Amino acid sequence: MSPELSIVIPVYNEEDVLPLLAARLRPVADTLGTTYEVVTVDDGSSDGSPVVLQRMLRDWPELRIVRLRANAGHQAAISAGLATARGGYVVTLDADLQDPPEVIPEMLAQARLHGADVVYGVRSDRSTDSVFKRLSARAFYRLIRLLSGTGAQVDAGDYRLMSRATVNAINALPEHHRVLRFVVPALGFPSASVTYRRDERAAGKSKYPLAKMIRLSLDSVTGFSTAPLRAATWLGLLGGAAAFLLLAYALIAGATGHTLPGWTSTVVAVAGVGAVQLLCLGILGEYVGRMYAHLQARPTYFVAYDSLTGPVTPADEPLPAESHRA
Structure with a gap:
C-alpha cells in the first residue's frame, strides 16, 4: 500500500549532517498520524553517506534509499526522487537542515485545509545568509518573474509540498535541466504557503558554490523565457x-x-x-x-539501487520522464 506522504531528500556528501537530520525529521514524521516514507536520493556521494544511510535504514523502516549511478546534480536528484516517490503528497527537503522539517505538519495541514496542490515554504528570515546572497537571490527571483511571467515565490527554494497530481504533471514533462522552483509555479496549480526562519547549515559544506549558482541562473532564464x-x-x-x-x-x-x-x-x-x-x-x-x-534525449540520471526493490540494472531501468522526446 502506498503511503500518504513521501519526503524526498537529495543527498550528496552529507555524512556529517545525516544523523542530525534523522534526529529531527523522524520525530516529526512519526507524530503526523499518517503513513509516510522518507526517500533519500544518494546523488553519487563520494564520502561515507551511503554507509550512514544503510545504518539508518536498519532502525528506520520508513526510510528508503535510492542511489544514482553517478552524480547528476541537485535538481536531477530531486527529479529522481519525485519519479520514485509513492505518496499522495510529496515534500522535497534538503538534507542540510537549513529548512526545518518541523514545518512539514503545517504544510500538510495547509494542503488539506485549502485543497492546495502546492504549499511553498517561504523564508521569512534569511539573516543567516550573507548580504550578497540575500540581495542577489531577491533580485534573481524578481528578474525571473519579470521575464517569464510565472508566479514564482520570492524567497522560496526547493522546500515545498506537492499533491500527487502535481508530481505526476512534473514527471510527465519532457524537458531537460529542470529548475523545479520555477517549473512548479509555471504549472499554475492552486497553492498556499507557510513561512519559516532559515537556519545555518547544520554540518558539512554548501554544495552550491558561485559557479553552480550561475549555472542554475542560466538554466532558469533560458528555460522559462525568450x-x-x-x-x-x-x-x-x-x-x-x-x-x-x-x-x-x-x-x-x-x-x-x-x-x-x-x-x-x-x-x-x-x-x-x-x-x-x-x-x-x-x-x-x-x-x-x-x-x-x-x-x-540523454537521461539526466540513472538509478543504481532502490532499497524498496533492490539493485536496478540498466536494462530494467525505465528512462526518466524528462529524457523522453517531445
Whole structure:
C-alpha cells in the first residue's frame, strides 16, 4: 500500500549532517498520524553517506534509499526522487537542515485545509545568509518573474509540498535541466504557503558554490523565457541605428571638412558593436545548447539501487520522464 506522504531528500556528501537530520525529521514524521516514507536520493556521494544511510535504514523502516549511478546534480536528484516517490503528497527537503522539517505538519495541514496542490515554504528570515546572497537571490527571483511571467515565490527554494497530481504533471514533462522552483509555479496549480526562519547549515559544506549558482541562473532564464532573445534583437536594432547615425555623422563631417584625426572613436565603436554581437551570440548559444541536449534525449540520471526493490540494472531501468522526446 502506498503511503500518504513521501519526503524526498537529495543527498550528496552529507555524512556529517545525516544523523542530525534523522534526529529531527523522524520525530516529526512519526507524530503526523499518517503513513509516510522518507526517500533519500544518494546523488553519487563520494564520502561515507551511503554507509550512514544503510545504518539508518536498519532502525528506520520508513526510510528508503535510492542511489544514482553517478552524480547528476541537485535538481536531477530531486527529479529522481519525485519519479520514485509513492505518496499522495510529496515534500522535497534538503538534507542540510537549513529548512526545518518541523514545518512539514503545517504544510500538510495547509494542503488539506485549502485543497492546495502546492504549499511553498517561504523564508521569512534569511539573516543567516550573507548580504550578497540575500540581495542577489531577491533580485534573481524578481528578474525571473519579470521575464517569464510565472508566479514564482520570492524567497522560496526547493522546500515545498506537492499533491500527487502535481508530481505526476512534473514527471510527465519532457524537458531537460529542470529548475523545479520555477517549473512548479509555471504549472499554475492552486497553492498556499507557510513561512519559516532559515537556519545555518547544520554540518558539512554548501554544495552550491558561485559557479553552480550561475549555472542554475542560466538554466532558469533560458528555460522559462525568450526575453533574452528579444533583448538581443533589440540590441541588434539599436546597434544598427547607432551605426547608421555614425555613418551619417562621418559623411557630414567629411563633406564639411570637420573630421578629427585619431582612432579612439573608431576603436570604441568597433569594440562596442563587437561586445554586443558576442553577447547576443552567447545568448543564442544557450538556447541552441538546450535544444541540442533535448534532441539527444540523454537521461539526466540513472538509478543504481532502490532499497524498496533492490539493485536496478540498466536494462530494467525505465528512462526518466524528462529524457523522453517531445
